[in-house]
Amino acid sequence: MMTNKGFHVAVVGATGAVGQQMIRTLEERDFPIRQLTLLSSARSAGKTVSYKGEEIVVQEAKPESFEGVDIALFSAGGSVSKKFAPEAVKRGAIVVDNTSAYRMDEEVPLVVPEVNKEDLKNHKGIIANPNCSTIQMVAALEPIRQAYGLKKVLVSTYQAVSGAGKEAIDEMYNQTQEILDGKEIKPEILPVGGDKKHYQIAFNAIPQIDKFQDNGFTFEEMKMINETKKIMHMPELSVAATCVRLPVETGHSESVYFEVETQGLSAEDIKSKLSGAPGVVLQDQPEEQIYPMPADCVGKKEIFVGRVRKDLDEDTGFHMWVVADNLLKGAAWNSVQIAETLIDMEIVKEK
Amino acid sequence: MMTNKGFHVAVVGATGAVGQQMIRTLEERDFPIRQLTLLSSARSAGKTVSYKGEEIVVQEAKPESFEGVDIALFSAGGSVSKKFAPEAVKRGAIVVDNTSAYRMDEEVPLVVPEVNKEDLKNHKGIIANPNCSTIQMVAALEPIRQAYGLKKVLVSTYQAVSGAGKEAIDEMYNQTQEILDGKEIKPEILPVGGDKKHYQIAFNAIPQIDKFQDNGFTFEEMKMINETKKIMHMPELSVAATCVRLPVETGHSESVYFEVETQGLSAEDIKSKLSGAPGVVLQDQPEEQIYPMPADCVGKKEIFVGRVRKDLDEDTGFHMWVVADNLLKGAAWNSVQIAETLIDMEIVKEK
Structure with missing residues (x-):
């Protein structure tokens, strides 16, 4: 060229x-x-x-x-x-x-x-x-870590099939039409192309992405755990992940609980650091039903964060919902x- | 009769x-x-x-x-x-x-x-x-609480549209077909029939079930929090919830992190209490890709639990995946x- x-x-x-x-x-x-x-x-x-x-x-x-x-x-x-x-x-x-x-x-x-x-x-x-699901999470956590420190991260993911490739996308759409037509389905790809068994993805949720390790976590979950520590240079950070595949074409979502070092913060403090952070867009107006969703993030390069709220029991604990196009930012x-x-x-x- | x-x-x-x-x-x-x-x-x-x-x-x-x-x-x-x-x-x-x-x-x-x-x-x-999403979680937690005590519960849900009624089911299927046919869609029910805005549910995930409270949590999330404490007679229990609606007809799934009182337990200890517990079926053989999924629970009265594993950082922390038919046990x-x-x-x- x-x-x-x-x-x-x-x-x-x-x-x-x-x-x-x-x-x-x-x-x-x-x-x-x-x-x-x-x-x-x-x-x-x-x-x-x-x-x-x-x-x-x-x-x-x-x-x-x-x-x-x-x-x-x-x-x-x-x-x-x-x-x-x-x-x-x-x-x-x-x-x-x-x-x-x-x-x-x-x-x-x-x-x-x-x-x-x-x-x-x-x-x-x-x-x-890094792995798609790691990228969007660490980019959302980084401005918070910089301001307030970070002790613990627990994430449950809601991941799109495009992370498993074009064949997985085709399988999801074909299978969806077959179910709507009342036909029998024959899963052949998801949850993991190279694994032994394959399950329905249409109108379902599969708690397996990538194969299982001996410790009961999947490789995808261990990627999120280990990569987060490496990228953030925090080998001591507590991180755990549960990764789940959904019937969504593109756009990974994550329910993230995290604990900071600083005490006495409010949800507004967290939001003030997310707002305007590099690569991050805060979409968080519950009273207007504004929050990120995978269907809205497709084709966009930013990471969308909403549902920011303070834990009701743990003073340093917060919750947020992080969505990004897994094929783009991911x-x-x-x-x-x-x-x-x-x-x-x-x-x-x-x- | x-x-x-x-x-x-x-x-x-x-x-x-x-x-x-x-x-x-x-x-x-x-x-x-x-x-x-x-x-x-x-x-x-x-x-x-x-x-x-x-x-x-x-x-x-x-x-x-x-x-x-x-x-x-x-x-x-x-x-x-x-x-x-x-x-x-x-x-x-x-x-x-x-x-x-x-x-x-x-x-x-x-x-x-x-x-x-x-x-x-x-x-x-x-x-x-109780609320559907509360029932399946407390029934899975109870045998663990009885044996080992319970300190903290963090749950992210993956909830089916039938929890929002027959009209929501119809909307999901009709909208799915419209998207497959390349037609324009017009959401009118979900996420919450009585709320101001309505969003695509087909091939999407919506982090709103029921309306929002002033504290940023939804009523559904507060139901899970408050009902869990009341049912278990544990007003002091730490509980937090993030509730998400999926394009699944029936079958709620939950990614549950919990901390027990007893130190030094293994995942096998937790599984031994779930196995044979009243109303609970343990489906947990990762090496055989056996874990619960909403598509498999429909029409069944039991609560299915899998993906039980010990947290890698917190000695008293564990993860599990809980699935049940929200119209039946829920x-x-x-x-x-x-x-x-x-x-x-x-x-x-x-x-």
Whole structure:
């Protein structure tokens, strides 16, 4: 792509749900792109994707595909990142990886720009994009932590099927129509494509996202717990999560209980820190029935917070409801935002 | 109804979602009924409802309707209960009221039989059936409280639309079909029939059930908080709730965090108390992806509990996922169960 200025950007997983959003976000942000390389598995190679009116042919990812690439955005599954991210780095690219492959690697910064962009300075070639449900929560908690400290976080999630990919979206809509038509359904994807059993998602709620660990928590829940501590640089923070999949296409919601260090605060104190915080929009007027909902957040880059209220028993405890587009702030936009921040901070420079 | 033995039972609100379930439950339980009187508003009077193969004409509720009635099951809204429950009591009936009208009245027992059936002895004519979301939570917490004590409860709910009545169910299904057909939708009922604004429920999650109080909590959330304390006789218990409506027809789910008094327990200790507890079914084998879901609980009277795990930071803290049919254990079955318990305990006797 086709100007002399800017960067050579590669998108790995260009035909997936998040990859598509990455390309749309690069376009919308008018990201400084000199050349755009779109990569995928052999299966999807040969498809074309439009970018700024031009049709680009998606190529099969190979080590050589990364020759000359400045910034590579990966979102094609952990095994693809494990295989190709080191190849991209070897060839001089900086990688922003949206899979879980490197998130807990001590050498790899795990970044939400509103929270810990300074960590980008320590990168060794790969930067990890956190899990979707983690990103929106830490970005909402950060302005509160800065002002009042943070001791404890308990979250129950209400997560959309698009986090499980395009096939999960199709399954939800097809299954919904089958149920409305009184037909028998045959779940094949959700809750987890690679797991043994599959359950109805239409008109249901499934308390499993990703597979189970031996401790009874799912990997998704452990991601929220461990990633939150890493991003906030708070290994001592108490965090627990229960993650639940809903029949919602896009937009994760979270019921978050948290305890701060400071005593005697009111809900207004918390709201005053959320209002105007980077990337956060406060939508909190119960008397007007104004609160965030997934159906309203789709296509938006911000994190929406409402239902802020003080716990009735614990002086330092508060509740809030956090909603964001899991494909944008939860994935594509946070990745592109990391890339923009790398440029702003002059960590990546034009060659 | 048409034997010489048993009781004269009245169902008030016989054509509503819960009233219908009450009649089905009386039938299924083979409740000892000598005569069955079905009552409703003037609007629904004249409809017929079948009971054990017989068509019964629904009559408009009037004070005189309760002459000779032994047990009156009310589920026609708080204002109907306020108007007619005292009339029924005056005529010698015992009232089991499924509305919120009398729940927090100090003179009125608020009963989940698995938890506090002894409170029935103190009735003064009216017994209140708790809120659906409260019932399933306290019944799951009670065996744990008995064994290990209870200090704190934090719940986030995932509630079905049938809790908002038949019109809400119709709205959800019609709206779902309209969205699948790409049509414009016009929400008119949910989240709260009597509130100012109405929102999309299909493929969405709405963090509002019932209207808002001045403290930022909804009435539904305050019901869970206050009713839990009253049923468990624990005014000092810390309880907080966030209540959310989902596009699920029937079956409330709850993500419950709780802290016990006893230190050093394991998740197995908690599960051992849930397993075999009255009215509770433990469904908790993560390695086999076995956990409760609303789609599986419909039509069942039990409370299903799974995802039991120990908090990773707080020694006395645990998490669980509680699911029940909100029209049955959450409403109709708990009411009929109260009536059965009144008979078992010989608080109501055949005349």
